Structure formats: C-alpha cells, structure tokens
Amino acid sequence: DTAVSQTPKYLVTQMGNDKSIKCEQNLGHDTMYWYKQDSKKFLKIMFSYNNKELIINETVPNRFSPKSPDKAHLNLHINSLELGDSAVYFCASSSGGTDTQYFGPGTRLTVL
Amino acid sequence: GNSVTQMEGPVTLSEEAFLTINCTYTATGYPSLFWYVQYPGEGLQLLLKATKADDKGSNKGFEATYRKETTSFHLEKGSVQVSDSAVYFCALTLYNQGGKLIFGQGTELSVKP
Numbered sequence: 356d357t358a359v360s361q362t363p364k365y366l367v368t369q370m371g372n373d374k375s376i377k378c379e380q381n382l383g384h385d386t387m388y389w390y391k392q393d394s395k396k397f398l399k400i401m402f403s404y405n406n407k408e409l410i411i412n413e414t415v416p417n418r419f420s421p422k423s424p425d426k427a428h429l430n431l432h433i434n435s436l437e438l439g440d441s442a443v444y445f446c447a448s449s450s451g452g453t454d455t456q457y458f459g460p461g462t463r464l465t466v467l
Numbered sequence: 468g469n470s471v472t473q474m475e476g477p478v479t480l481s482e483e484a485f486l487t488i489n490c491t492y493t494a495t496g497y498p499s500l501f502w503y504v505q506y507p508g509e510g511l512q513l514l515l516k517a518t519k520a521d522d523k524g525s526n527k528g529f530e531a532t533y534r535k536e537t538t539s540f541h542l543e544k545g546s547v548q549v550s551d552s553a554v555y556f557c558a559l560t561l562y563n564q565g566g567k568l569i570f571g572q573g574t575e576l577s578v579k580p
Contacts, residue, residue, distance in 0.1 A: 359510075386565075386566055388566070388567075388568075390568075395572070396505075396554055396572070396573045396575075397570070397572055397573070398511075398556065398568075398570040398573075399570070400567045400568060400569075403565055403566055403567065405565070410565040410566075411564075411565045411566075411567055413567075445510055445511065447511075447568075449566055451566055452562055452566060453498075453499040453518065453560045453561070453562050453566065454566070455501070455513050455516060456513075456566070456568060457513075458503075458510040458511040458512070459510055460509060460510040461509075461510050
C-alpha cells in the first residue's frame with residue numbers, strides 16, 4: 356500500500372499552460388507539504404497545510420496555488436507555466452510538528 | 468537564519484570502505500535533525516533522525532550523533548555497499564516552524580564494486 360502517492364509521475368507541457376499535480380496520503384496524517392527539487396537536487400519547501408489550513412507559504416509566486424479538499428489530499432495547481440518551473444515536485448505528509456515526514460515519489464515537470 | 472551545510476559531492480568509494488558525510492547546521496533554537504536518502508528516480512526516504520543533543524540515530528548500518536557543541540550531525544557507515552549509492556540529504560526542523568524541513572544541498576555517493 357503506497358503511503359504517499361502523487362500523480363502524474365511525469366508532466367511535459369508548454370509554457371503558458373496551466374497544470375495540476377495531485378497528492379494523496381493514507382497515513383492518517385494532519386499535515387501535508389509541497390517541496391520543489393531543482394536541477395541541482397536542492398530541495399526547498401513551498402507550502403504546508405494542517406487540517407486543510409495553509410500554514411506555510413514560502414514566498415512562492417502566486418501562479419502556484421495549493422488546494423486541500425480534505426486532510427488526505429493536497430493538490431498543486433500551477434498557472435501560466437514558465438521554463439523555470441521545470442523541477443521535481445515532492446509531496447510529503449507528517450503528524451505535524453517535528454515528526455518524520457514521508458515523501459511521495461515525486462512529479463517531474465518539464466516546461467518546454 | 469536556519470541552514471544546513473553538507474560536504475560537497477560526489478563521493479566515490481569502493482565497496483566495504485568507511486563512509487563519512489559531514490553535516491553542520493545553524494539554528495535559532497533546538498532543532499530535530501534528519502538524514503534522508505534518495506535513490507535514483509525515487510522520492511526521499513528517512514534514513515535516521517535524532518531529536519535532542521547526544522542522541523544517536525541509526526538504521527541499516529548508518530549512524531549519526533547529534534552534537535550540539537559542534538552543531539553537527541555527521542553520517543557514518545562502517546562498510547558501504549554498491550546498493551548504498553544514492554543522494555544523501557541532511558535536514559533540520561524546528562518545533563515552531565510548522566514542520567518545515569530545511570535541507571542541505573545533498574551529497575551524491577557512488578559505491579564501486
């Protein structure tokens with residue numbers, strides 16, 4: 356049983372398009388996160404949600420809009436995609452606080 | 468600010484060699500410390516963690532000790548295997564930061580037979 360799943364695994368699209376990445380966790384966690392990994396493998400947090408409420412918004416352009424329909428899901432919608440958005444996006448979840456975060460397999464986004 | 472610094476990679480070792488990957492941190496408070504591993508084409512997996520000074524985290528032959536006096540959390544393994552080839556990330560989180568993980572830049576390890 357996959358603990359944290361993301362779809363799609365790969366996403367190739369043109370500049371200017373709008374796309375969404377979906378994340379689901381079946382661990383019963385209250386907190387979910389989005390991280391971006393750039394081409395040099397550097398990882399940086401983008402957002403976190405706790406019980407559907409936005410907790411962290413790490414100065415991400417407002418073209419990125421997370422949506423949490425329930426505790427088990429955190430989706431990421433990106434408007435007007437730019438070349439610089441090409442990266443691997445990871446979803447994660449935890450029980451909150453400083454507890455261990457469990458990561459999904461990642462979505463590799465390529466903007467052409 | 469809060470940050471994590473890891474030794475630069477790539478690190479290339481022969482099988483059964485001793486591994487050390489250095490990690491130091493800067494934090495305003497008392498962080499929890501983690502090592503995550505990313506195998507090729509996969510997501511991150513927790514390797515080990517330590518939540519307070521002098522704690523030792525260990526898993527799969529890897530270990531790291533939380534050293535407050537030197538603000539370090541170096542990863543060690545006595546005898547690496549080819550299957551340990553991966554990218555290793557040191558990270559911290561603070562209790563008042565909403566769970567945000569702050570990562571080091573990652574260290575790529577390649578183990579040759």
